[in-house]
Amino acid sequence: MNDFLFYVIASAVALLSLLAVTLPNLLHGAIALVGSFFATAAIYIMLQMEFLALAQIALYVGGIVVFMLIIILLTNDLGVDNSLSRVSAGRQAGKGVIIAGLIAALCIFFTSNPSKLLHDATRQAAPVSIDEIGIRLLSTSNGFIVPFEVISLLLLAALIGAVVLSRRENKTEEKEKP
Template identity: 75%
Template sequence: MTDTLFYLLATGMLILSVLTVMLPNLLHGAIALIGSFFLTASLYILLQLEFVALAQIALYVGGIVVFMLMIILLTNDLGVDDSLSRVSAGRQVSKVLIAFGLLGALFIFFKSNASPLLNTATQKAAPVSIDAIGIRLLSTSNGFIVPFEVVSLLLLAALIGAVVLSRRDPKNEEKKQ
């Protein structure tokens, strides 16, 4: 039962991930990305990693994807199909061939017995409480508070850049008419 559910979730993730990259409308691609992140969280729940699943939903779906949607909707006509350049059929075929080449390389990597991931997959990690995770994330000496603040400043700069790009200059509007 769990194997069937895993393969269904993995197939859905694969389809939504391909749609994220291939859809010409950026807004539709972002919506497909949201679905892909939810299916990833479902896989984490299937593996009994509830905290990681909640973090996946809170961080990626709640933060990054909503931020991407804001940037897409704030920029000038970026979500409209007419403003996107069309990709030729030859480039699309080359993208598919590259994707299948990478998939084949991953398949060969995981089938070989020399994979370092296979040797460590049987080891179990020690149980950790949510309190310990929170203290580790937010501690100043050996934690991740500084990278967290740097990322928040980077996201703020990207939002300000999107607002600046979406503003219309009245001088340029007069020249166009």
């Protein structure tokens, strides 16, 4: 039953990810991306990686996707079909298929032939408690609190820039109308 459930969820991840990049409406694509992130978190839970699942939901769904949705909603022409022309879309799809095939081939190669370095690294890995992860993440000397704050400021600056750009375009459109 677990294998069947895993394949169902993995298929959902693949389908939702494909929808996220192929839907012509940006808002629908972002909603498909949210579903893909939740399905990925479900896989993490199946693998008994609850902390990673919570981080997936908190960071990606709670932060980045909400940020993307705000940007999409602030852009003009939300209801307009944003798809490319058929010729350039076909070229882009062809390039995407080639790149995805190369990445899939690399993944298959590395998972079928695990290197000695990877084997040694996984053998030496010790189980870690949630407390140790929290201390490591929030440590000011060699933790990740400073990069996290820098990234949050960068995302805030990008959001403010998007608001300014969207408001500037609206004002120029109003001045051009008689």
